[in-house]
Amino acid sequence: MAGLTAAALAAVGFLAYQASATAPDRPAQKDRPSASASPAPGKPGKPGAGDDGKRTQAVPPRSGSGERVVYSLGDRRVWLVGEDERPTRTYEVSPSTVSPPPGEYAVTSRTENITGSDGVPIEHSVVFTSVDGVVIGFSAAVDGSTPAADPEQRTGGIRASREDGAALWEFAEAGTKIVVVD
Known part of the structure; x- marks a missing residue:
């Protein structure tokens, strides 16, 4: 109740x-700060959900419990969820052309700077699975771009802004739970 x-x-x-x-x-x-630019309430100095209404955007149902990263394929959105079940940050992403099936995963590797599967220099790569030989993970393009993935390429990079990518990098260490929902 x-x-x-x-x-x-x-x-x-x-x-x-x-x-x-x-x-x-x-x-x-449109004149207000973005969701990814403001600290979360009660978390000074930590990136947060901001005050533009997105902090109230609920974490998707059936997305697990405890500290985790939730990625919604349909919403093209990520939530960083603390142990208290509250999102500390949520933001939109540009999905890859190859998507992971819904389920629970864990961060398997992290690389600070590398070239993505699409040939773009990226930073803060957080990998959690592979699908048919395509490595799937979150990252940010060094040039700050988040264009739609080329449907002619098989890529696994789920792209965020540099600011959001840095927040995920700080949040998701090796072994952190990743939950993918429809």
């Missing part, structure tokens, strides 16, 4: 935020 109450309060808070986000005495949504 407490879970339902918390969910209802979160939904009401989000709706109240949306209603006030474009009120005359507040800056328009």
Whole structure:
């Protein structure tokens, strides 16, 4: 029952935020900082979910428990979830052409600087599986780009902004749980 109450309060808070986000005495949504640029409440100095309404974006259901990285294939979004079940950060990604099947994985390797499977120099590569010989992992292009993957290439790089890639790098050490959902 407490879970339902918390969910209802979160939904009401989000709706109240949306209603006030474009009120005359507040800056328009586009003028506000991005979700990936602001610290999370109660976590000074740590990257967080920001105050643009995305902190209330719920972690997908059936995405496991405990500290983990959640990657939603359908939403093209990643959540960094703390031990307290609260997301410390959430952000959009550009998916690879080869997707991992939904399931639970763990970080198998990390490389600070390397060339991606698409030939682009990348940083903060966090690998968690392979599919048909294609290595799958999160990364950020050194040039900061996050273009859609070329459908003619078989690539496994799930690309984020450099800032979000750095946050994932700090969060996901070897062995960290990765949960992929539809």
